[in-house]
Amino acid sequence: MLENLPFWSHLTDDQQQQLVRFADLRRYRKGQQLYSSSEECLGMIMVESGTIRTYIVSPEGREITLFKLSEGESCVLSVACVLSEIQFETQIMAAADARLRIVPAGVFDRLFRENVYVREFAYETATRRFSAVMHVMQQMLFDGMDQRLAGFLLEKYEAEGSPEIVMTQEQIAGEINSAREVVARSVRQFVKDGLVSTGRGRIRILDPQGLRKLGKATSSPI
Incomplete structure (x- = not known):
């Protein structure tokens, strides 16, 4: 190295x-x-x-x-x-x-x-x-909560090649610098909109294109 x-x-x-x-x-x-x-x-x-x-x-x-x-x-x-x-x-x-x-x-x-x-x-x-x-x-x-969450889910989806993201909502909140309660509200709305489904400690992406419509997925500049 x-x-x-x-x-x-x-x-x-x-x-x-x-x-x-x-x-x-x-x-x-x-x-x-x-x-x-x-x-x-x-x-x-x-x-x-x-x-x-x-x-x-x-x-x-x-x-x-x-x-x-x-x-x-x-x-x-x-x-x-x-x-x-x-x-x-x-x-x-x-x-x-x-x-x-x-x-x-x-x-x-x-x-x-x-x-x-x-x-x-x-x-x-x-x-x-x-x-x-x-x-x-x-x-x-400058980015709304829905945009940040959608971007993060899409990044994980593209990086891991799987629609199933094995993370708790608390872990996701830590990744996108938010509170668990705020993430939970957005996830519930995503579920109602048919964008994702949830299970214990996991989120499954059902509609990647729908998530992209919330705002382009952002990635680290490094």
Whole structure:
């Protein structure tokens, strides 16, 4: 995975050896917290397998997902904390069992300062993640609940190739940054309109075209 980093071939032999020597392999169980912005920075996180979720918590205790990272991706919020004067009030947890390669902040900081290609990677990654966060904010501010729910159901349908989505309404609410009660109202209306059917812990899409008419399905810009 280290050799697949876009800046790997531009590192000196010594820099490559540093990266290999200090990149730590860690495993996290689903639901386990990796990082809080009140803690010391981890450095750069690369996801070898599984999924991690970056989120913020409102004063009322509601979690708002900013983005998720899966296999082959790196976490910009851990990179950002070694960039000068950038701070984020965020939490990172394992959304599924995950295997991560973590480069300590001190090691990455040295590479960042010494190598222009590492800096380019850090800034490009930060830009992509910022775009993802803005996408989430745009959805929350401008998209109606029905549009957000329809878009999410269609994304799952297209990604998994199955009309049956095995998720509770509470889980869906967490994915689209809403409350379970709000999602439940929209799901009931979808059922009445013949767009979906429901079962225990699952939703089955009956009319994909009907969902699309509620508004185009949105996807993450990353």
